[in-house]
Structures are given as structure tokens and as C-alpha cells.
Amino acid sequence: MNKNLISILDITKTQMEDIFSVAKAKDKLFEKNYNTLSGKILASLFLQPSTRTQLSFQSAFLKLGGKTIGFSDINHSRSGPPYYEPLDDMGIIVSNYCDIIVMRTIDATYMDDFIKGTSVPVISAGSGNIEHPTQALTDLFTLTDSLGSDLSGINILIIGTPRQRTINSFLLGISNWKNIHVHILCQKGVLLMESITNKFLNKIEVSYYASFDDFLDCGISNQISVIYMDKIFKETYFYDEFVMTSTQLYQNFTPDTIILHPLPRTKELPKYFDEFPGSKYFTQAYNGLYVRASLFLSYFIS
Numbered sequence: 001m002n003k004n005l006i007s008i009l010d011i012t013k014t015q016m017e018d019i020f021s022v023a024k025a026k027d028k029l030f031e032k033n034y035n036t037l038s039g040k041i042l043a044s045l046f047l048q049p050s051t052r053t054q055l056s057f058q059s060a061f062l063k064l065g066g067k068t069i070g071f072s073d074i075n076h077s078r079s080g081p082p083y084y085e086p087l088d089d090m091g092i093i094v095s096n097y098c099d100i101i102v103m104r105t106i107d108a109t110y111m112d113d114f115i116k117g118t119s120v121p122v123i124s125a126g127s128g129n130i131e132h133p134t135q136a137l138t139d140l141f142t143l144t145d146s147l148g149s150d151l152s153g154i155n156i157l158i159i160g161t162p163r164q165r166t167i168n169s170f171l172l173g174i175s176n177w178k179n180i181h182v183h184i185l186c187q188k189g190v191l192l193m194e195s196i197t198n199k200f201l202n203k204i205e206v207s208y209y210a211s212f213d214d215f216l217d218c219g220i221s222n223q224i225s226v227i228y229m230d231k232i233f234k235e236t237y238f239y240d241e242f243v244m245t246s247t248q249l250y251q252n253f254t255p256d257t258i259i260l261h262p263l264p265r266t267k268e269l270p271k272y273f274d275e276f277p278g279s280k281y282f283t284q285a286y287n288g289l290y291v292r293a294s295l296f297l298s299y300f301i302s
């Protein structure tokens with residue numbers, strides 16, 4: 001594995017599958033690896049808020065026998081006011097005190113600057129709006145756990161503003177499988193970032209729909225294997241048009257359609273989705289613990 005995990009493309013499909021095969025053991029993973037990370041220290045730097053990612057990384061490290069240090073507000077470090085220590089200096093300094101770093105930044109350039117100074121592995125817990133690689137690992141693990149290891153040929157419906165780090169990493173990650181067709185339901189003219197689509201050119205077919213009716217007109221709703229939802233940013237004008245009613249959900253999709261959402265939810269994912277048989281977003285968050293534990297083991301066990 002590359003020293004740092006900043007993009008989901010920093011790991012190969014084989015490495016991803018190895019991580020999944022260890023994560024599959026769930027709690028037995030911790031029984032088998034009790035104290036494996038004894039003596040190791042994780043620096044956990046969440047410079048942007050997090051519930052799931054932060055706590056699952058920390059919990060995984062502790063359950064494997066390691067210890068964690070860190071801070072979650074740059075203003076409580078010397079890279080905040082009044083000194084604004086350069087982030088590459090911070091990377092040099094933090095590397096002295098730990099064996100591995102997990103970091104989330106509000107701006108992707110902060111991550112780029114920080115890793116210029118580090119000498120221990122850095123795992124991104126989300127960098128600006130560019131990538132969230134361990135969310136993609138968790139998403140893809142949840143899918144392979146439900147649909148089997150070969151995701152080739154599936155149709156995916158994405159509902160949400162498609163310029164988000166979760167969607168970026170998910171698409172780059174799933175481009176490891178063949179013949180993926182992604183259908184994106186969003187306001188007309190709001191497109192995936194070109195810097196991302198350039199990385200999966202010819203590997204994923206992308207279709208855009210400006211309304212739910214447009215999508216239904218294409219007649220493939222019963223062939224959708226996965227609905228990947230994420231936040232619909234309020235600045236997209238037709239916010240309410242993309243919130244599926246319960247009737248639309250049950251009438252148009254088969255009950256085994258997997259629904260993923262990285263959470264936290266906003267208006268796009270009403271509570272009535274929770275009763276749908278294929279809703280997996282709480283399982284997805286639960287799986288994050290095992291996927292991140294397995295990822296740590298991949299760094300420390302050769």
C-alpha cells in the first residue's frame with residue numbers, strides 16, 4: 001500500500017479486497033487481534049467536525065490495543081492564531097509523537113500541505129470536497145457484503161449534489177469493477193467534478209436526470225441495484241424535487257435495492273426510508289469500525 005491513503009486510488013482493488021476479507025470477521029477481528037497494536041499511537045486530527053469517521057477510527061485503534069492522541073480544533077494548535085505554524089511544519093512535529101495519523105481537513109490543500117512534512121503514514125478522513133477514501137471503503141465493503149464480491153455490471157442511482165468527497169471517492173473506488181452505469185438525479189447543469197471524471201473515463205457510464213420523472217422515463221428503475229444518496233446542497237434550486245416520497249420508493253424499486261447514505265442525513269433521506277428492506281445506511285456506519293480496523297492492521301501487519 002502507498003504510505004499515505006489520501007485518495008481511494010492510492011490502494012489497488014486487490015488491497016481493497018484484502019481489507020474486506022479481514023473486516024468480514026467483524027468482532028472476531030478484534031478477538032483475533034487483541035493487543036496487536038500495543039505500543040502504537042494514533043494521532044487523530046479532525047480539523048473539521050465528524051461523528052462516525054472520528055469515533056470509528058479511534059474505537060478501532062483502541063480495540064486493537066493501541067492508544068490515541070490528538071486534537072480537533074486547529075485553533076487549539078499552533079497552526080491556528082496567532083502563530084499560524086505552516087501545516088508542513090505541523091506534519092514534521094506530529095510525526096515525532098505517533099506511528100500513524102488520521103486527519104480530516106475542511107480544505108483539501110491543507111491535507112496536501114500537511115503531508116509534505118509527515119514521516120509516518122497519513123490516512124485521510126476526508127479532505128475538503130475532494131475525497132473521503134475510507135468512506136468509499138466502507139461503502140464498497142457494505143455493497144460486496146450484500147451483493148457479492150463482483151459488482152460488475154450494476155446500475156447505481158445517485159441522488160444528491162454530485163460534487164462531494166463521498167460521491168467522488170465512491171465512484172473512483174467502484175471504477176475498479178467493470179461495466180458500471182451510474183445514473184445521477186440532480187439539478188440540471190450540476191455535474192460531477194471534471195478532475196474526478198477524468199480519472200474514471202471509459203470505466204463508468206454516467207447519465208444525468210433533472211427530475212425524478214425524467215429518471216423514471218428511462219425505464220430502468222427496477223434494474224437499479226444501489227441507490228446512493230447524499231446531501232442535496234440547498235443552493236441547488238429544486239431541492240424538494242429530489243426528495244423521494246414513500247410511494248415513489250416502494251412503487252419503483254425492488255425491495256432488495258440497497259440504499260446507502262454516508263450520513264448525517266438531511267431532508268433527502270426522510271425517516272420512512274428506514275423501514276425499506278434494502279436500507280443499509282446504519283449497517284454502513286457500523287461496518288466503518290471493522291473496515292477501519294482492518295485498514296490499520298494492513299499498515300502494521302506485513
Ligand code: CP
Pocket residue numbers: 049050051052053054126135262263264
Ligand atoms: N460519513 C461521515 O463522514 O460521517 P462523519 O462526518 O460523522 O464522520
